[in-house]
Amino acid sequence: MSHDTDNRATEQNRVDLVIHEINKKEEKIYSKSAGLKDSVIELRKSFWEDVTVNLDEPDDVIETQASIKQQAELLSERERFHGKLGEELKTLKRLKDSPYFGRIDFIEDPGEEEDHIYIGISSLMDNDDENFLVYDWRAPISSLYYDYSPGRAAFETIEGSVTGEISLKRQFIIRQGVIKGMFDTGVTIGDHLLQQVLGNNASTTMKSIVATIQKEQNKIIRNERSDLLVVQGAAGSGKTSAALQRIAYLMYRYREELNAANVVLFSPNPLFTSYISNVLPELGEANVRQTTFLNFLERGIGDKLAIESPFHQMEYVLTEGNNAEYETRMKSIDYKSSLKFKELIDEYISYLHGQGIRFKNITFRKQILISKEKIKDYFYGLDESIAIPNKMELVSMWLLKELRHYQRDEVDKDWVMEQVELMDKEDFLKAYYKSQDIDDENDVVVEEEILRKVVVNRYFSSIKKRVKQLQFVHVLATYQKLFTEWDPQESPEDWESISTLTASDLSQWSLTWEDATPYLYFKDRLLGNHADRSVRHLLIDEAQDYSAFQYAYIKHIFPYTRLTLLGDINQAIYTYATKENPLVPAGDQLKHERITLTKSYRSTKQIVEFTKYFAPGEELIEPFNREGSKPRLLKLNKKEDLVEVLKANVENLQSIGYETIAIVCKTLKESEIIFNLLQGKVSVKKVNEETYTFEKGLLVLPVYLAKGIEFDAVIIPDASKEQYDLQSDRTLFYTACTRAMHELVMITESEPCSFIEDCPKETYEGSLV
Numbered sequence: 080m081s082h083d084t085d086n087r088a089t090e091q092n093r094v095d096l097v098i099h100e101i102n103k104k105e106e107k108i109y110s111k112s113a114g115l116k117d118s119v120i121e122l123r124k125s126f127w128e129d130v131t132v133n134l135d136e137p138d139d140v141i142e143t144q145a146s147i148k149q150q151a152e153l154l155s156e157r158e159r160f161h162g163k164l165g166e167e168l169k170t171l172k173r174l175k176d177s178p179y180f181g182r183i184d185f186i187e188d189p190g191e192e193e194d195h196i197y198i199g200i201s202s203l204m205d206n207d208d209e210n211f212l213v214y215d216w217r218a219p220i221s222s223l224y225y226d227y228s229p230g231r232a233a234f235e236t237i238e239g240s241v242t243g244e245i246s247l248k249r250q251f252i253i254r255q256g257v258i259k260g261m262f263d264t265g266v267t268i269g270d271h272l273l274q275q276v277l278g279n280n281a282s283t284t285m286k287s288i289v290a291t292i293q294k295e296q297n298k299i300i301r302n303e304r305s306d307l308l309v310v311q312g313a314a315g316s317g318k319t320s321a322a323l324q325r326i327a328y329l330m331y332r333y334r335e336e337l338n339a340a341n342v343v344l345f346s347p348n349p350l351f352t353s354y355i356s357n358v359l360p361e362l363g364e365a366n367v368r369q370t371t372f373l374n375f376l377e378r379g380i381g382d383k384l385a386i387e388s389p390f391h392q393m394e395y396v397l398t399e400g401n402n403a404e405y406e407t408r409m410k411s412i413d414y415k416s417s418l419k420f421k422e423l424i425d426e427y428i429s430y431l432h433g434q435g436i437r438f439k440n441i442t443f444r445k446q447i448l449i450s451k452e453k454i455k456d457y458f459y460g461l462d463e464s465i466a467i468p469n470k471m472e473l474v475s476m477w478l479l480k481e482l483r484h485y486q487r488d489e490v491d492k493d494w495v496m497e498q499v500e501l502m503d504k505e506d507f508l509k510a511y512y513k514s515q516d517i518d519d520e521n522d523v524v525v526e527e528e529i530l531r532k533v534v535v536n537r538y539f540s541s542i543k544k545r546v547k548q549l550q551f552v553h554v555l556a557t558y559q560k561l562f563t564e565w566d567p568q569e570s571p572e573d574w575e576s577i578s579t580l581t582a583s584d585l586s587q588w589s590l591t592w593e594d595a596t597p598y599l600y601f602k603d604r605l606l607g608n609h610a611d612r613s614v615r616h617l618l619i620d621e622a623q624d625y626s627a628f629q630y631a632y633i634k635h636i637f638p639y640t641r642l643t644l645l646g647d648i649n650q651a652i653y654t655y656a657t658k659e660n661p662l663v664p665a666g667d668q669l670k671h672e673r674i675t676l677t678k679s680y681r682s683t684k685q686i687v688e689f690t691k692y693f694a695p696g697e698e699l700i701e702p703f704n705r706e707g708s709k710p711r712l713l714k715l716n717k718k719e720d721l722v723e724v725l726k727a728n729v730e731n732l733q734s735i736g737y738e739t740i741a742i743v744c745k746t747l748k749e750s751e752i753i754f755n756l757l758q759g760k761v762s763v764k765k766v767n768e769e770t771y772t773f774e775k776g777l778l779v780l781p782v783y784l785a786k787g788i789e790f791d792a793v794i795i796p797d798a799s800k801e802q803y804d805l806q807s808d809r810t811l812f813y814t815a816c817t818r819a820m821h822e823l824v825m826i827t828e829s830e831p832c833s834f835i836e837d838c839p840k841e842t843y844e845g846s847l848v
């Protein structure tokens with residue numbers, strides 16, 4: 080037997096042994112859980128039998144309550160334990176298929192003894208719970224596997240640094256308990272394994288990368304020091320992957336203090352949210368709160384106002400150049416994305432201390448009970464030194480007191496009796512019992528009085544609820560006044576035209592994307608916001624697309640939260656956001672840790688070599704060494720050939736075995752035209768901002784919805800100079816091209832865009848079709 084075969088047989092024996100242990104553990108859990116399940120069912124069935132119910136005397140009621148509580152606690156404790164066993168079983172099942180992916184032989188200084196450390200997605204102890212058969216990839220010692228090649232190495236523990244020597248570093252591919260591949264690695268974590276993983280077809284859901292995390296990525300994943308961690312990474316360098324494994328790491332490291340509700344991930348669009356939704360469960364962790372920034376704002380603003388989505392704004396920017404308002408809107412977007420606008424709002428808030436806040440009448444049955452003027456007078460009668468939100472609370476208390484008087488007056492009115500007659504039998508019964516408790520000769524009168532109060536109370540309760548929610552403040556009208564009546568000390572450039580445009584949008588109860596964050600900030604300053612202390616970690620993917628104002632708002636609402644920003648300035652398609660963005664080193668005033676990822680794993684070497692020529696940023700971009708064919712530029716003979724060329728290329732790509740092929744357009748408008756051309760000729764799906772799941776097949780979508788996602792092959796149906804001309808189109812074109820893993824095809828009817836023209840001719844293949 081050769082040395083290799085010998086090694087492999089020994090390793091397979093160990094895998095068999097570990098699986099044997101897993102089987103034994105599984106059996107133990109099954110028998111525990113079967114008994115437990117029966118006891119939970121039994122407890123549920125006999126719940127009321129074991130509870131002493133006696134409601135005769137107040138003391139008995141208390142005793143009954145305690146008895147129910149005790150029984151419920153017992154049940155929930157058993158259910159919790161049963162759930163925990165279920166989780167353990169799931170982990171064991173995952174381990175049974177592939178117990179580990181790595182091995183490190185480590186001799187800790189100064190000793191002689193060599194430890195064999197096997198690393199998998201979760202830890203596993205031997206039968207006596209004494210030795211680790213498998214170490215969790217997040218354990219301190221496992222970082223050796225990611226950070227070092229054989230030779231001197233160290234890892235950090237709570238007690239300090241541990242140094243030693245790595246004598247072996249081995250990788251495994253184990254499926255269904257059988258070793259399919261085994262590599263002893265030298266310099267980096269096996270190119271072998273990475274080659275294999277990256278050579279696969281794109282998937283409709285993202286996969287975990289724990290077996291092949293790279294050193295630089297590991298720094299992001301395990302970073303515990305920084306309050307603000309900024310990651311600039313080339314397209315496909317693993318930012319999203321690092322973000323997700325970082326969450327899994329934090330959940331493991333701070334298991335006792337952190338749960339899924341304490342971690343939030345902002346993602347670029349709903350499609351992306353579904354694309355990444357499998358990674359954490361695959362790693363045995365619950366999904367954390369994932370939301371888009373739009374959804375997050377919507378929750379704060381409420382549903383009375385229509386909020387434009389960032390995609391709609393993008394589509395406007397790209398397609399409405401001929402619109403009469405275009406120039407003004409662009410200036411408005413630019414200004415409202417900046418911190419200057421935040422300062423202007425602050426100045427306006429100071430002004431509102433003395434005057435100007437708009438209030439709403441409080442009405443009841445179409446009658447004004449308390450007029451807005453009266454509310455205003457009360458508000459501005461309060462001491463000016465009190466902060467606005469605190470004054471709002473005082474107004475709310477005063478209004479509730481006033482409402483109680485009105486409520487009392489209302490009880491004897493005729494309409495109330497009409498409503499009483501419409502009440503349920505149950506209401507009458509309740510009123511009857513209540514009347515029995517009252518010592519009065521005339522039960523009927525008492526009963527009517529009770530019923531009248533119930534009616535009025537029901538009517539008033541929704542008014543009182545609105546008052547408690549401070550809905551008597553007309554936030555929108557007050558915000559609108561900023562643009563219509565108020566004179567800032569120093570008017571921003573083009574203020575008049577920006578103001579007119581904004582006021583007109585607001586009068587239709589609609590907020591443009593550029594107004595959404597400022598409006599919510601304004602609302603918070605007026606009504607008071609409660610900083611969200613529950614969120615301990617916020618991770619923002621595609622961080623280059625957030626404006627300075629949006630960042631300021633995020634800091635305002637999450638002052639105690641650790642931030643991880645991951646983005647790529649090369650993909651900053653919302654141009655206004657680039658200014659003052661923390662990803663741009665020069666624009667950043669904050670103290671933070673910054674990690675740059677330069678290696679691109681997604682695309683073949685040929686695609687990366689081509690796209691890096693027109694990447695807008697200065698950062699280095701290196702390809703991972705995976706070979707493929709050169710990007711192709713197809714020049715159409717005539718425009719009418721487009722459909723046939725698209726069809727032929729799609730069929731060709733499908734025949735090679737590619738399953739996800741995307742026709743990536745510049746705009747939604749273009750993608751709708753292409754979709755209509757292809758419909759009926761090939762099987763094709765269109766993706767818009769309401770698409771929530773990502774399926775295999777041929778997709779047509781605008782580039783801004785393809786953010787963060789990847790496909791086996793990308794076709795750009797119009798790569799002409801007319802389509803991608805401006806410098807601002809560069810990021811769009813770069814983002815579109817870098818979605819491709821294996822193949823990139825660009826089509827043009829006329830002269831290709833300058834971004835292609837600027838690339839050395841040997842980086843792509845051109846042909847006339």
Ligand SMILES: Nc1ncnc2c1ncn2[C@@H]1O[C@H](COP(=O)(O)OP(=O)(O)OP(=O)(O)O)[C@@H](O)[C@H]1O
Pocket residue numbers: 273276277286288291292293296312313314315316317318319320321647680681786787788789817
């Ligand atoms: N260490 C790794 N091991 C295996 N695959 C990796 C690794 N790093 C990245 N990848 C793969 O490379 C692809 C790109 O990763 P990811 O989407 O995380 O990059 P990104 O930087 O967020 O890209 P973009 O900014 O272009 O959206 C994914 O298929 C991911 O699985």
